[in-house]
Amino acid sequence: MLDLDQRDVKYLPGVGPARAALLKGELQISTLQDLLYFFPYKYIDRSRIFQIREVDGTMPYIQLKGKILSFEQIGEGRRQRLVAHFSDGTGVADLVWFSGIKYTLDRYCPGVEYVVFGKPTIFGGRVNVAHPEIDVEANINLAEMGMQPYYNTTERMKKAGLNSAAIRKLVNNLMALIVEPLPETLPDWMRDKEHLMGLTDALKVVHNPRTPLELRLAQLRLKFEELFYVQLNLARYASDRQRRFKGYVFARVGEKFNAFYNTKLPFSLTGAQKRVIREIRTDMGSGRQMNRLLQGDVGSGKTMVALMTMLIAIDNGYQACIMAPTEILSEQHYSNIGRFIDGLGLKVELLTGSIKGKRREAILKGLKDGSVNILVSTHAVLEDPVEFNRLGFVVIDEQHRFGVAQRARLWTKSNMPPHVLVMTATPIPRTLAMTLYGDLDVSVIDELPPGRKPIHTEHFYDGNHTAVYAFLDRELKSGRQAYIVYPLIEESEKIDLKNLEEGYLTVCERFVGYKVSKVHGRMKPAEKDAEMQRFKNNETQIMVATTVIEVGVDVPNASVMLIENANRFGLSQLHQLRGRVGRGADQSYCMLITPYQLSEDTRKRIEIMTATCDGFEIAEADLKLRGPGDLEGTQQSGMAFDLKIANLARDGALIEHVREIAKKIVADDPELSRPENVLMGRMLRRLKKSQFDWSSIS
Ligand code: ADP
Numbered sequence: 232m233l234d235l236d237q238r239d240v241k242y243l244p245g246v247g248p249a250r251a252a253l254l255k256g257e258l259q260i261s262t263l264q265d266l267l268y269f270f271p272y273k274y275i276d277r278s279r280i281f282q283i284r285e286v287d288g289t290m291p292y293i294q295l296k297g298k299i300l301s302f303e304q305i306g307e308g309r310r311q312r313l314v315a316h317f318s319d320g321t322g323v324a325d326l327v328w329f330s331g332i333k334y335t336l337d338r339y340c341p342g343v344e345y346v347v348f349g350k351p352t353i354f355g356g357r358v359n360v361a362h363p364e365i366d367v368e369a370n371i372n373l374a375e376m377g378m379q380p381y382y383n384t385t386e387r388m389k390k391a392g393l394n395s396a397a398i399r400k401l402v403n404n405l406m407a408l409i410v411e412p413l414p415e416t417l418p419d420w421m422r423d424k425e426h427l428m429g430l431t432d433a434l435k436v437v438h439n440p441r442t443p444l445e446l447r448l449a450q451l452r453l454k455f456e457e458l459f460y461v462q463l464n465l466a467r468y469a470s471d472r473q474r475r476f477k478g479y480v481f482a483r484v485g486e487k488f489n490a491f492y493n494t495k496l497p498f499s500l501t502g503a504q505k506r507v508i509r510e511i512r513t514d515m516g517s518g519r520q521m522n523r524l525l526q527g528d529v530g531s532g533k534t535m536v537a538l539m540t541m542l543i544a545i546d547n548g549y550q551a552c553i554m555a556p557t558e559i560l561s562e563q564h565y566s567n568i569g570r571f572i573d574g575l576g577l578k579v580e581l582l583t584g585s586i587k588g589k590r591r592e593a594i595l596k597g598l599k600d601g602s603v604n605i606l607v608s609t610h611a612v613l614e615d616p617v618e619f620n621r622l623g624f625v626v627i628d629e630q631h632r633f634g635v636a637q638r639a640r641l642w643t644k645s646n647m648p649p650h651v652l653v654m655t656a657t658p659i660p661r662t663l664a665m666t667l668y669g670d671l672d673v674s675v676i677d678e679l680p681p682g683r684k685p686i687h688t689e690h691f692y693d694g695n696h697t698a699v700y701a702f703l704d705r706e707l708k709s710g711r712q713a714y715i716v717y718p719l720i721e722e723s724e725k726i727d728l729k730n731l732e733e734g735y736l737t738v739c740e741r742f743v744g745y746k747v748s749k750v751h752g753r754m755k756p757a758e759k760d761a762e763m764q765r766f767k768n769n770e771t772q773i774m775v776a777t778t779v780i781e782v783g784v785d786v787p788n789a790s791v792m793l794i795e796n797a798n799r800f801g802l803s804q805l806h807q808l809r810g811r812v813g814r815g816a817d818q819s820y821c822m823l824i825t826p827y828q829l830s831e832d833t834r835k836r837i838e839i840m841t842a843t844c845d846g847f848e849i850a851e852a853d854l855k856l857r858g859p860g861d862l863e864g865t866q867q868s869g870m871a872f873d874l875k876i877a878n879l880a881r882d883g884a885l886i887e888h889v890r891e892i893a894k895k896i897v898a899d900d901p902e903l904s905r906p907e908n909v910l911m912g913r914m915l916r917r918l919k920k921s922q923f924d925w926s927s928i929s
Pocket residue numbers: 498499500501504527528529530531532533534535656680681783785
């Protein structure tokens with residue numbers, strides 16, 4: 232049998248040592264198997280011929296059939312170009328070359344019937360095709376050209392002649408070696424049930440499709456397989472963990488919860504908050520250890536959910552702990568929670584790095600003897616020799632600031648692992664969450680408390696500062712506060728960014744009579760917190776800052792978020808920043824300032840920001856614009872994102888489908904030991920060895 236993953240690509244006809252080195256260095260292709268799974272990134276239908284008169288400048292490519300009428304050389308020296316006037320009887324197109332002029336003149340002549348392929352532009356009212364591909368019409372069979380595959384290559388490869396067409400030839404050489412079907416990677420019963428193409432056929436078609444329909448079926452089969460094994464692995468991991476780790480059973484909803492609900496709750500819960508509390512309660516009562524991700528946009532009221540579910544833990548005789556990434560955030564939680572549950576007879580303590588000496592000792596003692604019910608802390612609690620009496624529930628706020636390793640340490644604080652609720656305001660699109668955190672359950676608060684007005688968001692250019700500042704003036708005069716955010720704190724080499732220091736001076740000069748705070752990443756945490764506190768107390772009215780203010784600090788009186796050089800920020804960052812305002816009932820504003828010259832992508836980002844305040848919509852758009860590799864959370868998940876054919880942004884429905892199948896298989900046969908499932912177990916072991924270590928997530 233042909234052992235593709237053991238055979239060096241070097242020995243494939245047409246490769247040899249030099250090309251093998253390039254393939255390996257540039258594309259990580261070292262075996263025949265790697266080459267076989269190096270899929271085209273696009274296909275072009277070469278069976279269609281366009282008429283010159285129907286061509287417009289928006290078409291991605293065209294194919295024309297006709298004759299060259301005459302050549303014309305225009306310009307001198309380096310600006311010289313060659314134009315061939317080309318006609319198909321419906322019009323004339325200009326084929327243009329800026330280099331290789333002599334070669335072109337030698338090679339093509341007027342009067343011969345050619346097929347010309349390339350990208351059209353309209354120039355001076357005329358169809359232009361620069362550096363077209365040209366074939367003699369008699370030499371090619373259009374019907375057979377069908378869907379032409381195109382492969383990604385790099386500049387270095389192209390210089391060495393290893394372009395897309397060359398890769399196509401290599402893949403054809405490889406296909407010629409595959410005379411017998413390759414071993415199937417999905418069980419027969421699944422292929423039958425899901426109507427999936429066989430592996431060997433799918434691989435052949437994907438590199439050489441004849442029709443768009445055939446191509447789609449082949450792609451579906453390969454995507455299915457890729458996504459299915461990812462989900463199967465996650466399902467196996469989750470089921471293993473559930474069997475290994477029992478969870479505390481919180482069966483009661485008791486006194487404290489009810490007392491709070493009936494006498495303390497200052498507003499009615501939103502439908503989404505109620506639903507999520509129910510989901511968490513069911514989970515914590517099931518006997519399994521809960522690992523749940525709670526997603527909710529900024530201001531959606533996650534803290535209340537955390538508090539009420541902590542009360543359930545307390546009602547069942549356990550302690551609860553909530554952790555935030557910064558001291559100021561944990562102080563904020565501490566004071567909010569303290570206020571909410573005042574009079575319920577519960578003991579809440581705050582433990583941060585700056586609480587020392589006797590005070591600290593008293594808190595540590597209270598945790599150990601169980602008299603402290605709720606601990607609010609920073610992640611410093613993980614580093615410390617903090618001991619709990621009966622820690623049953625841990626809430627981690629603003630999840631993306633916590634690493635996997637830190638979360639794992641929690642478990643050492645308790646005999647049995649406590650239930651864990653991870654909260655994040657960085658919405659992760661569903662499909663990504665299912666792949667990234669496939670073993671976490673996900674709850675979503677998709678509703679804001681009533682009465683919130685969407686933040687009015689507008690885009691301004693650098694030249695509009697006068698108007699922007701005039702607006703700021705009005706808000707300040709009416710007693711509100713404002714944030715002004717800059718991307719960097721110092722001018723970096725060549726990039727012309729507004730400097731925070733410079734901005735600070737400008738703002739101080741422009742807004743005489745108001746106090747201005749300044750916060751940036753190089754300040755000590757204590758200094759930063761003190762400055763934030765001043766702003767929170769309205770001792771300063773304007774906060775000039777870098778992105779350090781991104782995470783959860785609540786200043787309801789702030790009504791304006793002005794972002795300088797907004798083009799330098801990613802979508803999710805812009806959304807997080809904007810979430811700092813609009814936390815009261817009054818109208819708030821977000822002003823995005825950019826230079827006049829913007830790239831296509833930036834323009835899209837700004838458009839999305841001005842069009843919607845919905846964090847999930849923004850996250851989906853972000854996923855589509857940037858791809859999953861760049862999204863916050865994916866880098867630190869410790870997982871190589873190496874999907875070869877499926878696409879997290881586009882294949883959402885398929886991901887959900889295969890996830891259901893995988894879950895069902897694992898529920899029925901956790902060890903994958905039944906005859907109909909052994910193939911899948913073998914595949915998983917093979918994939919694990921070669922690709923990923925998913926077990927590090929959670
Ligand atoms: P986030 O999800 O960003 O952490 P918070 O928990 O800080 O949001 O809540 C934002 C604000 O909304 C807080 O002042 C909170 O008290 C308030 N809030 C939460 N839930 C409700 C509700 N159901 N109705 C009205 N206000 C609410």
